Amino acid sequence: MTKAFQLSQSLTQQYPHIDYVFCNAGTTPQYELTHDGFEDAFGGMHLAHMALVLGLLPSLERPKLNDSIINDPSRIILVSSEMAINAAIGLFTKDHRLEELFSEGNLHGEITRGDGTLTNSIQAYGRAKLANVLFALELNRRFAAKVSDDIDEFDNGRKRRSVIAHAVHTGAVVTDSSRDSIQSMFAKQKWLHPGLGSLVGDLYFPLLWRPVSGGARVLLCAALSRDKVIVQGGQYLDALCNPFFSTKESNEKVLELIESGDIREDLRSIPLPFLSSRGVGEDEQQQQKRRSITIYIDAIQALQLADARWSTHLWNMSLKLLEQSPAKDVVALAP
Numbered sequence: 001m002t003k004a005f006q007l008s009q010s011l012t013q014q015y016p017h018i019d020y021v022f023c024n025a026g027t028t029p030q031y032e033l034t035h036d037g038f039e040d041a042f043g044g045m046h047l048a049h050m051a052l053v054l055g056l057l058p059s060l061e062r063p064k065l066n067d068s069i070i071n072d073p074s075r076i077i078l079v080s081s082e083m084a085i086n087a088a089i090g091l092f093t094k095d096h097r098l099e100e101l102f103s104e105g106n107l108h109g110e111i112t113r114g115d116g117t118l119t120n121s122i123q124a125y126g127r128a129k130l131a132n133v134l135f136a137l138e139l140n141r142r143f144a145a146k147v148s149d150d151i152d153e154f155d156n157g158r159k160r161r162s163v164i165a166h167a168v169h170t171g172a173v174v175t176d177s178s179r180d181s182i183q184s185m186f187a188k189q190k191w192l193h194p195g196l197g198s199l200v201g202d203l204y205f206p207l208l209w210r211p212v213s214g215g216a217r218v219l220l221c222a223a224l225s226r227d228k229v230i231v232q233g234g235q236y237l238d239a240l241c242n243p244f245f246s247t248k249e250s251n252e253k254v255l256e257l258i259e260s261g262d263i264r265e266d267l268r269s270i271p272l273p274f275l276s277s278r279g280v281g282e283d284e285q286q287q288q289k290r291r292s293i294t295i296y297i298d299a300i301q302a303l304q305l306a307d308a309r310w311s312t313h314l315w316n317m318s319l320k321l322l323e324q325s326p327a328k329d330v331v332a333l334a335p
Helices: 002-014 040-061 082-089 118-145 176-188 196-208 212-224 251-260 284-290 299-323 328-333
Strands: 020-023 074-079 163-168 267-271 292-296
Touching: 002 040, 002 328, 020 040, 020 212, 040 074, 040 118, 040 163, 040 299, 040 328, 074 118, 074 212, 082 118, 082 292, 082 299, 118 163, 118 299, 163 212, 251 299, 292 299, 299 328
Parallel strands: 020 074, 074 163
Antiparallel strands: 267 292
């Protein structure tokens, strides 16, 4: 967070106006904590992004000078991953609950912690990438509510936004970093065949993953598209730059429909047969529950409910953590 904050201060001094910010980090989460004492992925891929973005807001919100055309909103693009969906549907938690992922007792690696292996690092990576999505959606909502009453903010009678934010999944992109990370995780997973990492990195990647230019196109779409849905911000855009959410009910409406029974949470219990041993004192029902995992099978609903239930919590918790760090000055800039 400290270095991200310092970078934001340097950039705002150099650039009075900033049009686009792309936040992208995708390394394998390691066991070591960040310099600020947080789990590697959560600290490096979420809190650092938040410190950077909030620190850049003075330049993002400031309009261009001597511009002959009406200023478009500045755009903040958080590069997420399909792993965010896996976290939202419940693959990385017990009984599809995200309390574990975003509890204040699980930020320093107490439960979710990368260690360079496929199993643990993917979970930590998924939590961080879900945090990217929830941060982008909450940030966009707050800017939607923060529209100036100044006359210069009107465009044909409509108030204009100064900043919008999206989360984006670029698709699986072949980079040296992604190849090295996957091969390293496969190598550290002792129960996998030692040659599997090389097979994935040298054959599967080049054939089925997209090139860097393909991933870049999605980012450019998120930054430059004038589609009426995209220019409103607040979307998780898929690898073809399609908005992930098919509906735009408010969070309050989504939760109201769930609580009233008008919408059912689409959950399934998936057996895990390899967990065969019975725990001490467990009866058959307890054993069956332990040997299964409950997940959402509707990814859109899962992400929508994660947003409704956890975005504001994550926002407030993250601001509290930033306030206690060397990047505390950015908290006053938050919308």
